[in-house]
Amino acid sequence: MSTPKIRAAVEEMVTPFLEENSFELVDIEYVKEGSNWFLRVFVDKDGGIDIDDCGRISEFLSEKLDENDPIPSAYFLEVSSPGAERPLKKAADVLKAVGKDVFVTTYEPVDGLKEFEGRLLSFDNDELAIQAGKKNYIIPYSKVANARLAIIF
Template sequence: MSTAKIKTVVEEAVRPFLDSNGFELVDVEYVKEGSNFFLRVFVDKEGGIDIDECGRISEFLSEKLDENDPIKDAYFLEVSSPGAERPLKKTQDVEKAVGKHVYVTTYEPIDKSKEFEGKLISFDGEVMAIEIGKKTHLIPYAKVASARLAIVF
């Protein structure tokens, strides 16, 4: 089964439980590291998620996946918070990040750079405006390779 299909199956299995318990599915990863496969599910909620909640979600998902065993390889299941530098995977994530410090990489240079770290001052669904110092960079969302919240020291 392809990685994309595994992600879809996992999302469909866990989403009803998450929705009914006030959790948000941030991301699902299925990766091979060395000789081991890892299924990582990143979950959050308003005010943050704790280790006991991750454990409950992990138990639920493990039982659900064991029912029809969609993943043929042996793997390690990890359920965790996305962390302080949360990835911004969906447009809704970017919209919620307006006013916060972000780190963005692009597929091609914009204003002679492919990396931008600053305050996300606006997002209209198509263009991110990031203020770095006194300059505002307009970044087309279609050209964003990755985006995440960034910690300011």
């Protein structure tokens, strides 16, 4: 099964449990590091997620994965918080990040740049407005390759 299909199967398995328990699915990764495969599920909730939450979700998902067996090879399951530099995968994530510091990369240059780090001022009409230093940038959402929260010192 391909990596996108594995991610989709895992998402389908875990989403009902997460929604019933007021968790939010942030991201799913299925990656090879060295000779090992890792299935990483990043979850969050209002007020943050703790180790007990991760344990409950891991236990549930582990049972579901054993029942459905969508992954043909051995792998390590990891359930964790997305961390302080949380990825902004969906438009709803970007909207929730308004007023926060972000790091955004684009598929092609916008105003001569492909990387932007600063305060997300707004997300309207499929455009991000970011204040980086003393300059504001308007970035079409369709050009965003990656976005995440940032810790700017």
